[in-house]
Amino acid sequence: MGTKSRGIFWIFIFSNLMLSTKCSSFMKNAKISTRIVQTRYGRLQGLVVPMDQHRYLKPIEVFLGVPYATPPVQSNRFSPTRTPSPWDGVRVSDKPGPVCPQKLPDITNETAALEKMPKGRLEYLKRLLPYLKNQSEDCLYLNIYAPAQGKPFRIFLYRSQSRRS
Ligand SMILES: *[C@@H]1O[C@H](CO)[C@@H](O)[C@H](O)[C@H]1NC(C)=O
Ligand SMILES: *[C@@H]1O[C@H](CO)[C@@H](O)[C@H](O)[C@H]1NC(C)=O
Numbered sequence: 375m376g377t378k379s380r381g382i383f384w385i386f387i388f389s390n391l392m393l394s395t396k397c398s399s400f401m402k403n404a405k406i407s408t409r410i411v412q413t414r415y416g417r418l419q420g421l422v423v424p425m426d427q428h429r430y431l432k433p434i435e436v437f438l439g440v441p442y443a444t445p446p447v448q449s450n451r452f453s454p455t456r457t458p459s460p461w462d463g464v465r466v467s468d469k470p471g472p473v474c475p476q477k478l479p480d481i482t483n484e485t486a487a488l489e490k491m492p493k494g495r496l497e498y499l500k501r502l503l504p505y506l507k508n509q510s511e512d513c514l515y516l517n518i519y520a521p522a523q524g525k526p527f528r529i530f531l532y533r534s535q536s537r538r539s
């Protein structure tokens with residue numbers, strides 16, 4: 375972020391996985407934000423999430439599935455990441471992007487699963503698995519969490535390594 379980030383108080387960047395662990399409950403009263411945020415690659419419209427269950431927490435603004443690199447598919451596969459292509463218009467960032475391809479543990483038989491893992495991990499997997507089903511090689515997306523605020527602010531996305539030899 376550095377000095378360029380004037381106007382940003384703080385931004386948490388989580389991986390898609392982090393989102394999934396909490397998403398289902400705290401995101402349930404999310405509303406589309408009225409604000410459009412300018413980034414280096416295009417405009418974003420996120421969600422405003424009230425922290426209803428936490429009386430001392432203020433609402434947050436969430437931008438889900440923001441691309442941070444060109445999808446590593448076809449000729450980009452196994453290559454250094456490249457900056458995302460700018461997009462036209464407003465990108466509504468209200469859904470997480472796909473996760474990278476991975477083999478999911480089979481927990482359909484919970485008794486059998488508990489022979490291999492503690493109960494805490496099983497519960498964690500049960501919450502997570504619905505979000506891990508949407509898999510794609512096109513998986514380089516961020517979820518960005520920031521305090522909801524009236525004033526416009528800019529999100530500076532880091533430029534990923536863009537040079538290819
Ligand atoms: C999977 O992700 C893609 C890209 O974000 C999205 O268009 C699609 O709706 C998602 N599918 C499911 C089942 O969530
Ligand atoms: C589930 O796993 C347990 C322990 O391995 C086994 O005894 C049981 O038969 C399995 N149940 C089903 C429905 O497959």
